[in-house]
Amino acid sequence: MASKKPTTTTRTAAKKKPAATKSRKSSVKKPKKVRSGWKGLLVKLALIAVLLTTGLVVYLDAWVTDKFEGKRWSLPAQVYARPLELYVGQSLDLRDVQAELEMLGYRKRYQLSKPGQYVESGNRIDIYTRSFRFWDTSTPAQRVRLRTQNSVVSSLTVDGQAVGLFSLEPLLVGGIYPAHNEDRLLIQLENVPQFLVDALVTVEDKNFYSHHGVSPKAIARAMWVNAKAGRAVQGGSTLTQQLVKNFYLSSDRSLLRKGTEAIMSVLLDAHYGKDEILEAYLNEVYLGQAGRRAVHGFGLGSQYYFGRSISELKLHQAALLVSLVKGPSYYNPRRHPERARTRRNLVLTMLEQDGLITASEARAAKSKPLDVAAKSSYSEAVYPAYVDLVKRQLQRDYRPEDLTSEGLRIFTSLDPLVQRDAERALSSTATRLEHQRGDQLKKMQGALVVTSTDTGEVLALVGGKNSKYSGFNRALDAIRPVGSVIKPAVYLTALTQPRLYQLTTLLDDSPITIELANGDLWEPKNADKKDHGQVPLHRALAHSYNQATARLGMELGINNVLQTLKNLGVERPLPAYPSVLLGAVGMSPLEVASMYQTLAAGGFDTPLRAIRAVSTAEGEPLNRYPLQLEQKVDPGAVHLLHYALQATMREGTGRSVYASLPENLGIAGKTGTTDDLRDSWFAGFTGDRLAVVWLGNDDNSPVGLSGSSGALKVWQSLMLRIKPQSFVSNVPENINYQWVDDESGLLSGKLCKGARQVPFVRGSEPGEKSRCAPGFERVGDWIKSWF
Amino acid sequence: MIRQANCTWLLVLATVISGCASRGDYANVPVEEAGSQSGAVYESSGYPPRSEPDQRYPVPDYSEPDFPPPPSYDKPAQAPAAASTNSAVIALLSASQQQRQQGQYQQAAATLERAIRISPRNGKLYYELAQVRYLEGNYQQSKQLCRKAISLAAGDKPLLERSRLLLSELPD
Numbered sequence: 038m039a040s041k042k043p044t045t046t047t048r049t050a051a052k053k054k055p056a057a058t059k060s061r062k063s064s065v066k067k068p069k070k071v072r073s074g075w076k077g078l079l080v081k082l083a084l085i086a087v088l089l090t091t092g093l094v095v096y097l098d099a100w101v102t103d104k105f106e107g108k109r110w111s112l113p114a115q116v117y118a119r120p121l122e123l124y125v126g127q128s129l130d131l132r133d134v135q136a137e138l139e140m141l142g143y144r145k146r147y148q149l150s151k152p153g154q155y156v157e158s159g160n161r162i163d164i165y166t167r168s169f170r171f172w173d174t175s176t177p178a179q180r181v182r183l184r185t186q187n188s189v190v191s192s193l194t195v196d197g198q199a200v201g202l203f204s205l206e207p208l209l210v211g212g213i214y215p216a217h218n219e220d221r222l223l224i225q226l227e228n229v230p231q232f233l234v235d236a237l238v239t240v241e242d243k244n245f246y247s248h249h250g251v252s253p254k255a256i257a258r259a260m261w262v263n264a265k266a267g268r269a270v271q272g273g274s275t276l277t278q279q280l281v282k283n284f285y286l287s288s289d290r291s292l293l294r295k296g297t298e299a300i301m302s303v304l305l306d307a308h309y310g311k312d313e314i315l316e317a318y319l320n321e322v323y324l325g326q327a328g329r330r331a332v333h334g335f336g337l338g339s340q341y342y343f344g345r346s347i348s349e350l351k352l353h354q355a356a357l358l359v360s361l362v363k364g365p366s367y368y369n370p371r372r373h374p375e376r377a378r379t380r381r382n383l384v385l386t387m388l389e390q391d392g393l394i395t396a397s398e399a400r401a402a403k404s405k406p407l408d409v410a411a412k413s414s415y416s417e418a419v420y421p422a423y424v425d426l427v428k429r430q431l432q433r434d435y436r437p438e439d440l441t442s443e444g445l446r447i448f449t450s451l452d453p454l455v456q457r458d459a460e461r462a463l464s465s466t467a468t469r470l471e472h473q474r475g476d477q478l479k480k481m482q483g484a485l486v487v488t489s490t491d492t493g494e495v496l497a498l499v500g501g502k503n504s505k506y507s508g509f510n511r512a513l514d515a516i517r518p519v520g521s522v523i524k525p526a527v528y529l530t531a532l533t534q535p536r537l538y539q540l541t542t543l544l545d546d547s548p549i550t551i552e553l554a555n556g557d558l559w560e561p562k563n564a565d566k567k568d569h570g571q572v573p574l575h576r577a578l579a580h581s582y583n584q585a586t587a588r589l590g591m592e593l594g595i596n597n598v599l600q601t602l603k604n605l606g607v608e609r610p611l612p613a614y615p616s617v618l619l620g621a622v623g624m625s626p627l628e629v630a631s632m633y634q635t636l637a638a639g640g641f642d643t644p645l646r647a648i649r650a651v652s653t654a655e656g657e658p659l660n661r662y663p664l665q666l667e668q669k670v671d672p673g674a675v676h677l678l679h680y681a682l683q684a685t686m687r688e689g690t691g692r693s694v695y696a697s698l699p700e701n702l703g704i705a706g707k708t709g710t711t712d713d714l715r716d717s718w719f720a721g722f723t724g725d726r727l728a729v730v731w732l733g734n735d736d737n738s739p740v741g742l743s744g745s746s747g748a749l750k751v752w753q754s755l756m757l758r759i760k761p762q763s764f765v766s767n768v769p770e771n772i773n774y775q776w777v778d779d780e781s782g783l784l785s786g787k788l789c790k791g792a793r794q795v796p797f798v799r800g801s802e803p804g805e806k807s808r809c810a811p812g813f814e815r816v817g818d819w820i821k822s823w824f
Numbered sequence: 825m826i827r828q829a830n831c832t833w834l835l836v837l838a839t840v841i842s843g844c845a846s847r848g849d850y851a852n853v854p855v856e857e858a859g860s861q862s863g864a865v866y867e868s869s870g871y872p873p874r875s876e877p878d879q880r881y882p883v884p885d886y887s888e889p890d891f892p893p894p895p896s897y898d899k900p901a902q903a904p905a906a907a908s909t910n911s912a913v914i915a916l917l918s919a920s921q922q923q924r925q926q927g928q929y930q931q932a933a934a935t936l937e938r939a940i941r942i943s944p945r946n947g948k949l950y951y952e953l954a955q956v957r958y959l960e961g962n963y964q965q966s967k968q969l970c971r972k973a974i975s976l977a978a979g980d981k982p983l984l985e986r987s988r989l990l991l992s993e994l995p996d
Contacts (some may be wrong), residue, residue, distance in 0.1 A: 124912030124942065173934060201915035202942075491944035492937075639975050641968070650934075661930065664937050664953070666968040672975045725944060767945070767978050 094300060101304045104285060109317065110333075112444030112654060113212035113220055114431075116424055118451040119496075119649070120171070123183055124202035127190045128760070133454050134162055134183065140208050140453055142344035142410075152178040153349050160185045167346065169206035172448050172652040176204070208453050211424040213431075215441035218329050222336035223444075223654075226316040228348045229335065233355035234315065235393045240359055240384055242276040243391075245315075250277045250306030251299050277302040280318045324358065325365040332365075342370065344410035352394065353402040356384040357409075370409045378407060422500030423451050425510050426627075426647045434660060435651075444654030449647050450494035452487075455759055459485045459497040459728075460504040462755035467502055467732075470750070474741065481740050483732045483751065484511035486630040487759075490727050492664055493634050493643030498627075509735070516623040517733060521581045521690075521744065522709030522718045523602070523620035525636060525678055527590045528578045530601045533674040535798035540677050541782030543571040546585040551615050559615050561587045564710070564743075573782055575681040575795070579689030581708065583619055590618035604669040605635040606642045620709060629720050630729040636678065637705070637722040639767060640670035672769040673798045679705050679766035680796055682721075690745050691721070694753045703764035706752070708744030715739050717747030724762035728752055773799045783807035913943045920952060929960045947976030951987050958990065967994045 121137050123129070135145075138155050146154045149165040156163040164181040181203055184192045193200055212220055226234075238245045244252050252275050259273030274282070281301045286294060305314060323331060324338035332341045335358055339347040343354050350358070360368050360380040370377035382403045389399035427449055431440060439445065463483050471478040485499040500510035509515070531538035546569040551559045561583045563569070569582055577585040590598055595613045602611060611622050624632075627645065635642045643666055651660040682705035685691045690708045698704070706721020717732040717740060730748040733740050740747070768774075776792045778785040782803060785792040789809035916939035923932035936953045943949065954969035970991040977984040 122912075122938075122942065124910065126910035126912065127942075173931065202912035489941070489944065492940060494941070639972075641972055641975075661934065663933055664940065665965060666972055668968055668971045668975075767976055769975055769978075 094304070097297065097301050098304050098308075100285065101281075101301050102308055105305065105309065105317070108442075109284075110219075110221060110223070110320070111215055111442030112223065113214045114440045114443070114445040114447055115209055116211045116213065116427055116447045116449060117207040118210050118449060118453050120204040120207040121454075122202060122204055123181075123190060123193055125190050125193050128188060129185060129190050130188055130760075131157070131160065131162055131183075131185055136457070137205065137208070137454060138162075138164065141206060142340075144345075149180060151349070153345060164205075167206055170656045171204075171207075172446065172650040172656065172658050175656075176206075207448065210420045210449075210451060210453070212330075213424070213428055213440045213447075214330060215438075218331055219333055220327075220330045220337060221320060221332075221334040222340060223320055224316075224334065224336035224347050226312055226319070228346075229319060230348065230350055230352075230355055232352050232388070232394065233335070233347070233350065233359065235391075236356055236359040236384055236388055237315075237319075237362070238276070239387050239391050239393065241279070241362060242274075245276050246311055248275055248277075248306075250302035250304070251275060275302065276318050277306055277314055280314060280321055281305060283323070284317065284321050322362055323365060324361050325369065342409050351402075351405075351408075352398065353381065353385070353405040354408055356388070356402060357381045357407060360384050370407045374407055381407070419505060420451060420453075420456060420498075421506070422498040422504065422510050422512055423449070423456065423495075423647065425500070426495065426498055426513060429513070430647050431651075445659070446652045446654065446656070447648060448650045448652070450489070450496060450649055451498075451647070452496040455487050455726075456497040456499075458758035459487050459499050459755055462751050462758060463499050463504070463730075464502060466751040466754050470742070470747065477741060480734055480736075481732060481742075482511060482515075482735050483730065483748075484515055484626045485728065485730050485751065485755070486512050486626045487726060487728045487755070488630055488634060488645060490634075490637045490722050490725050490764075491643075493638070493645050494649075495630075495645050495647045496726075511731065512626045514625060515731065515733075515735075516625050517716045517731060518621055518711040519624050519629060520620040520709035520711040520716060520718055521583075521586075522629055522707055522720050523617070523622065524578060524581065524586055525682065525707055526601045526605060526632070527586055527593065527598050527618055528574065528681060529605075529636075529670065529674060529678050530593045530598050531574065531589060532677045533601075533671055535674070535801035538574060539782075539797055539801050539803070540573065540575040540680055540795050541777050541803065542574045543782055544574055544577045544582075544585040544589055546570060546572050546577065546582050546588075549584050549588050549591075551587070551591060553615065559587075561616075561619055573779065575684050576689070578681045578707075579684040579687075581685075581690050587615065587618055591615060601670070602632065604642070606631040606644075606669070620711070626729045626731045629718070629731075630727065633720045633722060633727055633729065635669060636675060636682070637727050637764075638666075639769075640668055640672045640675040641666045642669045643667075671771075672767070673771040676766050676769055676772050677796055677798070679764075682706060683764070683766075686721070691719070691749060693745060694749060694756075697753060698756055701763065702756075702761070703766075704756075705764055705766075708749055710743040710745075713739045714741050714743060717742040718744050719748035719752045721752060722764060723756065724764045726756070726759060726761040728755055730755075768796070771799050772796045773802060775802050777803060778807035781807050785809060910943070913939050913946065913949070916942070917949065917952065920956070924952075924956055924959065929956050932956045933960075945976055947973040947978075947980060947983050947987075950976065951983060951990070954987070954990055958994070963994050967991060970994070 121134070123134070135155075135157060143153050143155050143164065146156055149156055149163055152165050152167040154165045162183045164183070166176070166179050166181055168178045169176055179195050180197075182192075182194045183190060193203060195203055214220060242252070242255075244255065248255075252273065255275065256273035278298055281298050285301060286298060320334040320336065322335070323333055324335070325332040325341060327341055332338055336347055338358050338361070339345060339350055339354075342358065343350065357370060357377060360377060360383075361370075363380070367373070368377045368380050385394070385399045385402050388394045389396055394402075427447060428440070431447065435445070463485055467478070467481060467483060470481070482501055483499070484501065485497070486495065487497040488495050498512045500512045501508065531542075532540070546563070548568060549561065553559055563583050564581065568584065569580075572580075572582065572585060574589075577589070595615060595617060598618060599611055599613060607624065607628060609624065609628060611617055614621070616622075631645050634645060643664065646662050648662045650658060650662065652658045683703060685708075686694055686704045686706055691704070691706050694704060702723065704721055704723055706719060709718030709720070710716065715733055715737060718730065720729045721727070730751045732742055732747040732751065742748070774794050774796050776785045776787050776789070777783060777795050778789065779791050779793050784803050784806045786809050787794075789807075792809075916935050920932045920935035920939070923929075923935060933953060933956050936949055936956065940946070940949045940953070950969045951973035954966045954973060957963075957966035957969060970987045973987040974984060974991070977987065
């Protein structure tokens with residue numbers, strides 16, 4: 038139809054012109070005719086009426102064809118999650134595959150017979166996939182067999198052939214809607230089951246295939262029935278008229294509109310084939326309300342009520358959808374199952390009476406339950422926080438009207454499984470904390486950002502405790518003081534000057550007083566209110582000592598620390614106050630994630646991305662959002678910082694994480710707590726996943742949780758669920774590991790008591806050797822316990 | 825870009841691609857080869873059954889500050905760079921090379937990114953992407969990707985040398 042568009046416009050223009058000439062002619066004729074008296078006047082009036090009607094018809098005709106052949110509907114952009122990749126050698130829990138398939142609306146069966154089904158048996162899953170058009174390629178419907186051994190994919194075949202990898206279709210996670218919130222999924226008639234078409238025609242317009250847009254017989258019958266009943270019980274509208282009414286006209290019930298509707302219906306019928314009209318009808322019709330979204334068309338209706346595509350519908354489901362045409366809210370199967378059932382069975386009876394289905398088919402379909410998906414798999418805004426991020430990133434490149442009308446397909450990196458785990462981690466930890474600490478935690482809120490460590494793709498975003506509620510998106514908009522989460526920037530600033538600072542450099546943790554520009558005194562204290570004297574740099578960070586950090590930061594210069602933050606990807610301008618060194622500065626969880634991303638990726642800054650690609654509705658690629666890197670910090674310095682951030686988790690403020698996470702899982706991270714326990718932060722990463730958690734109250738009152746007693750628990754719960762890979766920091770070439778004495782920071786030996794192996798930037802190793810006290814036995818025992 | 829790759833084809837490719845395959849049999853490949861040899865298993869950090877008592881914190885020795893931390897967080901025993909030469913990555917790598925040779929740079933880049941998602945610490949993939957960006961004339965990204973490849977090369981001499989060579993050819 039789109040190809041017809043140019044011809045349409047010319048035709049419309051051509052038709053409009055004669056109309057204009059005609060009316061000009063009539064105005065010329067007018068003066069001559071006035072003299073002919075009454076008769077002439079009547080003739081004249083009749084002529085005017087004819088001309089006006091002709092004009093109206095011509096005008097309506099142009100309207101009918103113009104709108105029908107143009108872009109008929111504005112289509113909201115469709116937002117897709119990442120496709121689940123399956124490949125041999127992948128660590129994979131088959132339950133996750135099953136969960137993904139369920140989200141996609143696949144049905145569990147004992148045998149595969151058509152697309153959209155799967156069979157699960159022990160460590161094997163067979164999937165009959167649906168065809169899908171990605172932004173760069175299409176996959177047909179195929180039979181995929183997946184086997185795992187010890188939670189690792191051991192074989193993968195597609196239609197019997199062994200393959201290396203396969204992408205499932207991605208989950209549709211939402212849309213970007215125009216103001217009127219009309220949503221639809223366009224379908225083509227050829228994909229609609231015949232019994233659905235039969236049912237629609239039988240119930241709504243029996244003579245659809247024979248009439249010319251209006252059906253005088255039906256109108257007469259309706260009038261007769263209505264007159265007998267004394268009120269309007271039956272409508273005589275054909276499908277064509279219903280389409281005209283909904284597609285072109287407003288819903289006012291004036292007689293004039295009825296007349297217009299009739300003329301337009303005849304015109305529509307004259308111009309277009311029955312199938313074309315029917316297809317438009319199937320896409321136009323209103324079928325229900327999903328929150329603020331209006332569900333239009335059988336394509337979306339099928340998804341909304343049954344969680345499956347229209348071609349997969351069964352007879353009893355098609356009959357139910359057709360029932361809804363009469364009154365989507367009155368017959369709402371979720372709210373009024375009995376009404377819906379009665380109406381559905383009536384539809385089935387009508388089909389049987391017309392001989393379109395057999396009596397036994399009708400009986401079988403009538404005995405079926407309503408079969409409506411319990412929770413709509415296409416329900417409104419299941420991922421509001423993530424779709425919000427997608428929208429904001431899209432607004433850089435697209436106009437709002439393009440996003441709500443062009444039916445763009447947006448392919449994102451959202452991982453619905455990680456999202457599910459992130460939501461559960463937050464809500465279950467919140468519940469547990471509330472249980473332990475009482476009702477003061479009831480109003481606690483939280484946010485979570487999960488990204489892929491090296492690529493910077495945002496995998497999940499939780500904007501609040503009730504993640505289905507599309508309100509305040511705390512992951513993006515809660516700008517809260519970050520506390521010690523900022524400290525790695527201070528230490529990194531030091532470690533990029535390896536001649537001056539090494540991990541073993543002793544820092545002074547004695548009390549410190551700094552006079553501020555306004556004459557006030559700033560006297561930061563340690564959380565435990567103790568002074569720790571001389572402490573190695575790595576330990577000052579691991580235990581988050583405020584006094585040592587403030588002193589170090591002042592020594593380095595606040596502006597240098599701010600520059601490091603900038604290098605790490607913090608774009609927000611930060612004030613050059615001493616208290617910034619201890620995180621008295623607000624950032625959003627996403628900003629913190631962006632900062633830690635650079636640390637996790639070895640000093641390479643990668644903009645956090647939610648979108649992979651955008652294509653047109655037809656699948657034409659528009660935009661790709663490729664991986665972009667920029668090395669901002671020396672990898673050697675970052676490697677040293679990784680050591681200290683891992684020490685934080687092994688020995689410092691984050692060590693409670695190993696209460697439930699396996700010991701051999703490498704983790705680097707940092708806790709953050711603000712004054713009076715108002716904000717609880719944790720930012721940390723493993724080999725493949727980075728997550729930032731914030732907990733606090735929206736009104737900024739104390740929540741009573743430190744970073745390690747609050748946010749870290751959420752992080753821990755998340756990681757237990759997603760089972761990340763171990764973090765192993767790459768050793769850049771300029772790094773040399775040495776055994777040093779932990780107390781003095783001097784060179785030591787592997788078997789010496791108190792020795793630990795510490796990385797140094799080459800050339801910055803300590804020169805002196807410490808006295809080596811033998812500690813052979815204990816070290817030996819200790820190592821044994823590890824292997 | 826391919827969504828699936830034939831395994832027999834992989835078998836051939838696996839042996840062709842330099843540095844990727846040390847074994848010919850990819851039909852039943854375990855998760856990772858290079859990593860498991862060295863003990864520094866990167867691709868799959870095993871999650872031992874939770875019931876093992878020694879998995880619980882605190883490990884007594886651990887809290888004592890004068891004891892060295894465990895090797896896994898200390899000096900990384902072996903670089904995980906080449907750990908992820910699984911068949912999917914090999915398939916994508918070779919597909920991207922074909923696309924590159926046919927001048928389909930966008931597709932080649934997309935294929936490589938898909939591989940990077942599967943194996944984000946595989947320096948070779950970043951080097952390949954650096955080559956694609958170089959051919960596209962995107963020298964800035966090419967340079968950054970070379971640096972990323974170098975930072976992940978750890979011990980992979982050929983990769984290190986090739987990345988350095990490309991880096992040296994890039995204009996400032």
